[in-house]
Amino acid sequence: MSEVHGGGQSPGAAAATGPESVTCHEDLVRLLAEQFARADVSLRELQARADRSGGTRLPRSTCADMLAGRRFPKKAVMVAFLRGCRVPDHDLPAWERAWDRVRISRLPAGAWDGRASPTPTGTAPTSAAAPAGPAVDEGGRRRRAVLTGDGRGRRAVLTGGGRRRAVLVAAVAVPAAAALVLAVVVALRMTARPEAPPERVPDQAVDPDHIVTDDGRAFPRGGSSRFTVSVSPANTGVRLTRRLDAGVGLQHATITVDGAPAAHWRPLLEDGVHKWRNQIVDLPPALTAGRRALTVVNECVSASGFNEFLYTVEHRINGVWSIADKVDVGPDHPESEAAHDYRVIGGDWAHHQTFVYPPRKEDWNVR
Template structure:
């Protein structure tokens, strides 16, 4: 016999499936409108509920535009609406992930350039190629951590990739009207890098998590390039990049490979960094087969037409000094440890 609990579970599964398929404002607005219909309340009542809760003000006109698809809401506004509609708290992260996908699709839609930039450039030998002090083992368990092979959450086997030129869409440049960024296509030259091994430690965060750190640059710069070293065994690592709270780019997903180093780079929008000596980078989890790992961030600057290294952020439990100097913070961490890996060919 089918019970009310079974019906609710089936309904929740169907809603999660619908949210997982959302890629545009219209689809998100349709699901929000359906949620509003289920709540069976007036916009005035929703506005009063948010006022009583002391949270963000949910203006009726703003809410109406959001439900009609005329306005893409801020994430905080959407979450306030959902809570006012009494959506179960455990469903809110599914809505937040759907919102993030729509935001990324908006960024991609502003594509204005096809500039080619090399992405998978390994760090120069004098950058961080140094041994870590001995350790009895990794600091914790989790996605990027275990020395054994890690299987992705979705159960898909990892693929060992032959050297290829992979197209990776990353973000750069301001978009005039929306205050977002324009997309630049980066060609990731994934092989063959110098065949060498680098010891490095790092951290990883998962659903609902983020990392944040501050970097120092020459205020006379005209361009800033941010490069992240990652363990490529985890596929689909996707996160948004913000500069002082403003959307600046997206770490686009790469396919899972054998365990080894890759590097990914994004040129930050000059409008967000120009004239600044110091700014804060925030990486926010969107999706992954397991988690989002980070070992070292390299910050390069272009000053007077010449590129140079401006800053290096050594992430990980064996670099507390670097983390403190850069005000590094992480939420929803699920791994911390070290790796002794070679760059993949």
């Protein structure tokens, strides 16, 4: 079974009862600060613990920005921070799901309209530019102004020579970066105004039907999964639909049915924003007709590995497709795995994920 999230609370409304109550960045920051206080440890010691573990590094400045709410952390950084605070491993999945919910809520508008290219989380749209402060300090010395108009955090140097020189420098770069010129002009205009905090880009509403939490498994190249499904012997065709995490790109696996080569899970390009996909594969009728049960083996042949969360089996009878069986993969579904004699060889991941499907439902299914 998968869990579809709906509803929501206003920022700060979640009770500080645990990561499952998190609905926004402010909630996450508050709970992380509480864990830090309970751990009664310094940022220097957290950094040392992470270094000793050999995992994700925890620079003190990164932790300070995370605890102050100035920076939305990467998931690996947050997990390393919690481990440094001695949070038990069995509690970490709830924190990861909280991080996923906050990340999805922070996705910019361009990621949802199905036309514009996704803007990286935490950056302003292309039409906006916000300077990090005055271009010139009190002594006329050089200062840097951060220009986010190109969505990549480029920096332009504004010197004490004044606006004319800065505009001239920007104009020379027009052939290579026209967008940067506009950002410089906006920055110059802003220096004549009182310094003000940058305008916050509002969080965008996400259709709750597109957000799904599901558990699954993954295995590397050379690993495989195996399961047996039921179909009608009167079938004239069978197809498999696999829910996968498309945030891992170029997954490729071979498919055999009762030991005979049948098809391929072809590689799909990575999608780091809308990660859920349903990939469909048709099995040869010669391998399925007249059979009540099919044993399917997926063997990974790609360096990126292979993941699986849910298999839906459809069969065609008298020209009509209908659902014949489902295999719900993951550590939370031992009954489904046992009923289908599911086995995995070389598995290296078994966990939950909370992701979103693409804005248009016709883009959910791929072949």
